[in-house]
Amino acid sequence: MPGIEYILAALTPFNIFLAITGVIAGTVIGSLPGLTATMAVAVLVPITFSMEPSSALIMMGAIYTGAIYGGAYAAILLNTPGTPSAIATTFDGFPMAKRGEGDLAVSIACIASVTGGLVGAAFLLMLSPPLAKVALAFGPVEYFWLAIFGLTLISALSEGNLLKGLIGACFGLLLACVGIAEISADVRFTFGSQVLLGGIETVSALIGLYCIPVLIDLVATPDKHLKVTHQSRGFRFLEALALSWKAKFSLIRSSVIGTLVGILPGAGGSIAGLVSYSEARRTSKQSENFGKGEPEGIMATESANNATVGGGFIPTLVLGIPGTPPDAVILGALLIQGVKTGPSLFTEGGSIVYTFIYGLFLATILMLPVGLVIGRYAYRTIITVPKAMLVPTVAFMTVIGTYAIRNSISDIIIMILLGVVGWILNRFGFSPSPIVLGLILGRIAEQGFVQAWTIGAATEELGKMFFGRPISLVIIAFILISLFYPVIRARLPKLTLFRGKNNE
Amino acid sequence: MKKELGKCSLMMLVVTAIFSILASVAWAQDYPTKGVSYVIPFGPGGESDITARHQQPFFKKLFGQDLIISYKPGGGGAVGWAQLNKMKGDGYNIIGINLPHIIIKPQQKDVGFKTDDITGVYMFHYTPDAICVNKDSEFKTLADLVEFAKSNPGKVTFSGSGKGTANHLAQLRFDKMAGVKTTYVAFKGTGKAVAALLGKQVKAEWGYTSVGAKHEDKVRMLAVAMEKRHPKFPDVPTFKELGFDLVSGAYRGIAVPKSTPEPIRQQLSNMIGEINADPEFRAKMENDGMALLDVDYAGYKAFIQKMSDIYLEAAREAKIIK
Numbered sequence: 152m153p154g155i156e157y158i159l160a161a162l163t164p165f166n167i168f169l170a171i172t173g174v175i176a177g178t179v180i181g182s183l184p185g186l187t188a189t190m191a192v193a194v195l196v197p198i199t200f201s202m203e204p205s206s207a208l209i210m211m212g213a214i215y216t217g218a219i220y221g222g223a224y225a226a227i228l229l230n231t232p233g234t235p236s237a238i239a240t241t242f243d244g245f246p247m248a249k250r251g252e253g254d255l256a257v258s259i260a261c262i263a264s265v266t267g268g269l270v271g272a273a274f275l276l277m278l279s280p281p282l283a284k285v286a287l288a289f290g291p292v293e294y295f296w297l298a299i300f301g302l303t304l305i306s307a308l309s310e311g312n313l314l315k316g317l318i319g320a321c322f323g324l325l326l327a328c329v330g331i332a333e334i335s336a337d338v339r340f341t342f343g344s345q346v347l348l349g350g351i352e353t354v355s356a357l358i359g360l361y362c363i364p365v366l367i368d369l370v371a372t373p374d375k376h377l378k379v380t381h382q383s384r385g386f387r388f389l390e391a392l393a394l395s396w397k398a399k400f401s402l403i404r405s406s407v408i409g410t411l412v413g414i415l416p417g418a419g420g421s422i423a424g425l426v427s428y429s430e431a432r433r434t435s436k437q438s439e440n441f442g443k444g445e446p447e448g449i450m451a452t453e454s455a456n457n458a459t460v461g462g463g464f465i466p467t468l469v470l471g472i473p474g475t476p477p478d479a480v481i482l483g484a485l486l487i488q489g490v491k492t493g494p495s496l497f498t499e500g501g502s503i504v505y506t507f508i509y510g511l512f513l514a515t516i517l518m519l520p521v522g523l524v525i526g527r528y529a530y531r532t533i534i535t536v537p538k539a540m541l542v543p544t545v546a547f548m549t550v551i552g553t554y555a556i557r558n559s560i561s562d563i564i565i566m567i568l569l570g571v572v573g574w575i576l577n578r579f580g581f582s583p584s585p586i587v588l589g590l591i592l593g594r595i596a597e598q599g600f601v602q603a604w605t606i607g608a609a610t611e612e613l614g615k616m617f618f619g620r621p622i623s624l625v626i627i628a629f630i631l632i633s634l635f636y637p638v639i640r641a642r643l644p645k646l647t648l649f650r651g652k653n654n655e
Numbered sequence: 656m657k658k659e660l661g662k663c664s665l666m667m668l669v670v671t672a673i674f675s676i677l678a679s680v681a682w683a684q685d686y687p688t689k690g691v692s693y694v695i696p697f698g699p700g701g702e703s704d705i706t707a708r709h710q711q712p713f714f715k716k717l718f719g720q721d722l723i724i725s726y727k728p729g730g731g732g733a734v735g736w737a738q739l740n741k742m743k744g745d746g747y748n749i750i751g752i753n754l755p756h757i758i759i760k761p762q763q764k765d766v767g768f769k770t771d772d773i774t775g776v777y778m779f780h781y782t783p784d785a786i787c788v789n790k791d792s793e794f795k796t797l798a799d800l801v802e803f804a805k806s807n808p809g810k811v812t813f814s815g816s817g818k819g820t821a822n823h824l825a826q827l828r829f830d831k832m833a834g835v836k837t838t839y840v841a842f843k844g845t846g847k848a849v850a851a852l853l854g855k856q857v858k859a860e861w862g863y864t865s866v867g868a869k870h871e872d873k874v875r876m877l878a879v880a881m882e883k884r885h886p887k888f889p890d891v892p893t894f895k896e897l898g899f900d901l902v903s904g905a906y907r908g909i910a911v912p913k914s915t916p917e918p919i920r921q922q923l924s925n926m927i928g929e930i931n932a933d934p935e936f937r938a939k940m941e942n943d944g945m946a947l948l949d950v951d952y953a954g955y956k957a958f959i960q961k962m963s964d965i966y967l968e969a970a971r972e973a974k975i976i977k
Binding site (some may be wrong): 197486 | 712737765767810838943975977
């Protein structure tokens with residue numbers, strides 16, 4: 152166990168300063184739809200050249216963790232996931248904000264993010280080398296099944312409306328195919344247009360499908376954006392804390408799921424959030440409230456996505472394989488600084504790694520006050536700004552944010568078109584989430600399937616490839632549970648009663 | 656007072672006019688007077704990004720201006736290159752170019768640009784292809800792998816980055832030279848291809864020397880596709896030594912919009928060459944496993960022609976292109 156000297160090294164005034172500015176900058180950037188953690192870190196890379204490697208890491212880690220949390224604001228207050236990690240935050244966050252509890256939702260998101268971040272960092276500190284093996288144990292076929300597992304969430308999300316959910320998902324899967332295919336290099340569904348070559352960018356699709364319908368509704372209806380029931384109740388911190396304490400097991404489980412998914416280089420925050428959301432929903436006593444503004448839903452996603460920060464650093468630092476896109480940028484920066492990643496970094500290069508990990512703890516803890524204050528400010532702004540100003544400002548932000556992702560005008564057009572399509576589909580009872588799940592998970596599933604099939608066919612072990620690997624079988628079991636759980640529960644009402652009693 | 660003001664502004668006008676004439680004449684000499692925008696048509700964190708980041712501080716050191724890196728990913732680089740000639744050709748807009756991408760992609764389908772639309776001013780390095788295996792692999796030498804592949808057609812699985820890429824074309828060419836049949840499994844980027852190798856999802860990887868440099872403790876390279884052995888890996892043979900005429904890799908360079916004036920193109924070429932000549936830069940690049948290359952503006956066309964012949968033949972035979 153690394154000693155106190157690294158804690159002291161992490162706590163120099165300069166590092167504390169870097170951690171605070173990093174968290175503030177990250178939170179603000181993450182809260183703006185379209186500005187992602189990857190970009191925030193990439194912009195900073197040149198600045199870090201002149202720093203010590205551990206200070207540079209602390210700063211980049213702080214921005215990264217702040218940005219993942221910041222994504223929750225737009226998700227809760229505008230129904231727009233600022234980053235793909237926050238998709239599942241919209242499910243309960245926005246309904247809570249709608250009914251006038253946006254302040255509570257933001258505070259809950261903050262506590263959950265800090266918890267998740269601390270759990271992730273703790274795993275990074277204590278179990279990095281052994282856990283890095285998990286990243287390698289996941290082959291193409293496991294990613295395929297994991298993506299399918301994510302897709303089963305559609306059945307849960309669209310209860311009572313399964314057909315529409317499935318149609319939405321198929322639409323999403325089709326969208327995922329557009330452009331030059333990532334691994335087969337085939338050009339698909341571009342209809343001869345060069346604009347579509349680059350495919351549908353995920354974050355711009357998120358902005359379009361989630362945010363534009365909200366904007367159109369704001370203009371089309373005379374209602375206020377969010378209901379305001381009570382004026383200025385402070386942070387509602389104790390209330391949020393009490394709710395979190397009540398759901399502490401769910402919170403820890405979600406953090407662990409987030410860490411584990413974060414370790415997988417092909418998965419990322421969106422899957423972490425979705426998987427832990429579906430698990431929280433399945434095991435919760437209030438599962439019927441999920442999707443209608445249940446605080447536990449926010450906790451599940453927000454703790455999981457911040458846990459991916461620590462989790463993602465595990466393969467990055469131990470194997471030199473980035474766990475998440477921002478990790479890829481951080482890895483590049485380290486390479487240029489001449490820091491060699493690998494297990495030896497934890498033994499010989501200990502001072503850099505452990506100073507950084509304690510720095511990450513520091514940044515995560517700082518996120519509590521910083522996050523609460525900025526969150527409070529964001530909430531006040533959204534509820535006090537008159538609609539006539541809110542709509543153009545948010546509309547402007549969606550355009551800028553979409554453009555910033557890959558400096559592309561055509562992405563803006565696609566974003567707006569998808570937004571209009573999303574709004575129309577909403578009228579007919581289709582929700583955006585299945586479409587987005589199809590879009591994100593379709594690509595992961597396709598890649599995993601093609602790779603697994605190629606390897607399986609070459610080694611003449613196709614059946615064993617898909618159904619003979621232990622991790623795959625576990626995921627398949629989860630898929631079956633997730634698919635049939637509603638049926639089983641409906642058939643056996645006594646079982647739920649029994650479970651309920653046990654949990655009391 | 657009024658008159659004086661008139662005189663004054665007239666003077667200003669004359670001075671401005673003289674300056675602007677001077678500026679246009681002395682353009683090339685004064686260049687660069689502000690930051691240069693350097694577009695990477697891939698996402699941040701990839702090898703194209705990292706090599707550009709290596710150049711960044713040296714550009715500032717040698718020419719006093721910033722090299723501002725931005726990203727325009729999409730379509731495996733196609734989105735960025737398709738927009739290249741729409742950018743302003745004043746020397747302040749440059750873009751990273753990659754081989755074999757700019758040769759293969761336009762042949763596959765209309766991707767919005769042709770190979771000839773790209774005005775390359777310098778190819779500054781390449782990351783040589785290499786066959787990588789795990790340290791504990793049954794393949795100790797390239798001969799072991801070839802022998803196994805001969806008796807088990809298709810059963811040697813290689814991970815690699817993308818299709819129609821340097822890794823993929825190297826696999827195709829090597830299979831033909833060695834008279835074997837192997838299976839290539841495309842992954843999204845080198846990082847994931849390495850993870851598949853380390854996790855033993857595949858038997859070997861068509862990777863790069865940079866993979867060998869980054870994962871020294873876990874990966875053994877059987878051979879590198881270079882003219883001479885890489886200075887960082889004196890013990891790893893080249894394919895040439897082993898009887899396969901394979902020199903290839905991911906070549907990277909810099910291009911400008913078509914409208915960029917001739918003197919600026921030449922000057923940029925000299926500048927990139929100057930960075931390439933910096934011993935500190937060379938040491939850093941080589942330590943990362945890259946190999947430096949000096950194809951300047953004058954030699955660019957011939958180089959592309961030579962590489963096109965090689966790549967297109969391999970791609971045609973593999974039916975990647977028609």
